Amino acid sequence: MEVFDKIDSIAASIEKYSISSAAELEAFRIQFLGSKNEIKDVFGEIKSVPNEQKKEFGQRVNALKSAAEEKFAKAQEQMQSLLNKASFGDLDLSAPASDLQLGSRHPISIVMNRMIDIFARIGFVVAEEREIEDDWHNFTAMNTPEDHPARDMQDTFYLKDSTINLLRTHTSSVQSRVMTSQQPPIRIIAPGRVYRNETISARSHCQFHQVEGLYIDKKVSFADMKQTLLYFAREMYGEKTEIRLRPSFFPFTEPSAEMDVWLGMETESARRLTKGTGWLEVLGCGMVDPQVLTNCGIDANEYSGYAFGIGIERSAMQMFNINDIRLIFENDVRFLRQFSSLI
Numbered sequence: 001m002e003v004f005d006k007i008d009s010i011a012a013s014i015e016k017y018s019i020s021s022a023a024e025l026e027a028f029r030i031q032f033l034g035s036k037n038e039i040k041d042v043f044g045e046i047k048s049v050p051n052e053q054k055k056e057f058g059q060r061v062n063a064l065k066s067a068a069e070e071k072f073a074k075a076q077e078q079m080q081s082l083l084n085k086a087s088f089g090d091l092d093l094s095a096p097a098s099d100l101q102l103g104s105r106h107p108i109s110i111v112m113n114r115m116i117d118i119f120a121r122i123g124f125v126v127a128e129e130r131e132i133e134d135d136w137h138n139f140t141a142m143n144t145p146e147d148h149p150a151r152d153m154q155d156t157f158y159l160k161d162s163t164i165n166l167l168r169t170h171t172s173s174v175q176s177r178v179m180t181s182q183q184p185p186i187r188i189i190a191p192g193r194v195y196r197n198e199t200i201s202a203r204s205h206c207q208f209h210q211v212e213g214l215y216i217d218k219k220v221s222f223a224d225m226k227q228t229l230l231y232f233a234r235e236m237y238g239e240k241t242e243i244r245l246r247p248s249f250f251p252f253t254e255p256s257a258e259m260d261v262w263l264g265m266e267t268e269s270a271r272r273l274t275k276g277t278g279w280l281e282v283l284g285c286g287m288v289d290p291q292v293l294t295n296c297g298i299d300a301n302e303y304s305g306y307a308f309g310i311g312i313e314r315s316a317m318q319m320f321n322i323n324d325i326r327l328i329f330e331n332d333v334r335f336l337r338q339f340s341s342l343i
């Protein structure tokens with residue numbers, strides 16, 4: 001029947017109709033859904049359809065109408081979302097929100113906090129002091145003679161126009177601060193930043209960090225110190241860690257020693273950090289020189305003690321495989337973000 005062919009051809013043209021602008025959408029509406037549309041026209045031909053086919057005819061015309069309505073609604077919705085996008089630029093309001101950028105701990109803080117934790121467990125409390133020190137607390141009280149090379153302008157940053165005020169060259173200055181304001185028993189740990197006038201390179205910097213320890217009481221011995229430092233090394237570097245103490249010299253301790261931990265020679269980074277010896281130099285230590293106690297107003301006949309100063313940078317570089325000390329102070333977020341999972 002001719003009229004059925006017409007329905008088929010309208011169905012095909014609805015399907016093929018491409019709507020990509022508001023004008024095309026309106027033209028489609030007029031052609032298929034408007035007050036004088038093609039579907040209505042074809043429906044008008046129902047008179048010529050034999051009775052037994054009228055039912056099928058009705059159904060097919062209704063299906064045509066639904067198809068046109070559906071296509072129109074879909075195209076209209078697409079058009080609307082395009083319009084929305086256009087007015088918000090590229091902003092997609094339905095996209096999931098981006099993650100909040102959380103900060104992370106600096107590798108130096110991670111290492112210092114671990115050290116503080118280890119000593120806190122055996123009763124050491126944190127003492128914090130100034131970075132701008134005077135010559136007495138940094139050198140004189142610590143038994144460093146007037147003519148000691150460390151006092152030279154070449155090694156120490158003095159404040160402008162001053163021969164007294166300086167940037168502390170070690171956290172040992174906290175020892176004299178604490179001993180002049182407290183009586184024993186003293187058991188402190190002092191983390192902080194220190195400064196020395198050194199050429200900046202991949203291995204050394206003019207600023208770095210130390211953790212100082214000081215223990216003063218009656219009858220404190222070298223054996224107490226050794227056991228405390230072994231405990232520290234095993235907590236810090238693993239329970240099988242071996243240490244060795246080498247005789248050394250510091251003006252404020254007598255006797256003095258340096259402690260190394262065994263990293264071995266198996267990995268490339270262990271060889272590099274230990275300069276091929278397997279031993280990493282971790283700290284300086286010793287029995288507090290009685291002269292230092294006296295300088296700070298503590299009775300050296302009654303009390304004795306030990307002290308140690310741990311360098312942080314080398315341990316941090318070993319732990320996190322950092323091959324250039326300058327990275328630690330550059331604050332490049334690409335570097336810092338690598339430690340975000342270690343807080």
Ligand code: DAH
Pocket residue numbers: 169170171172212213250252253283284285286306307308309310
């Ligand atoms: N102050 C020393 C330095 O900066 C480290 C040090 C050595 C600290 C021996 C101490 C100590 O407390 O007993 O190299």
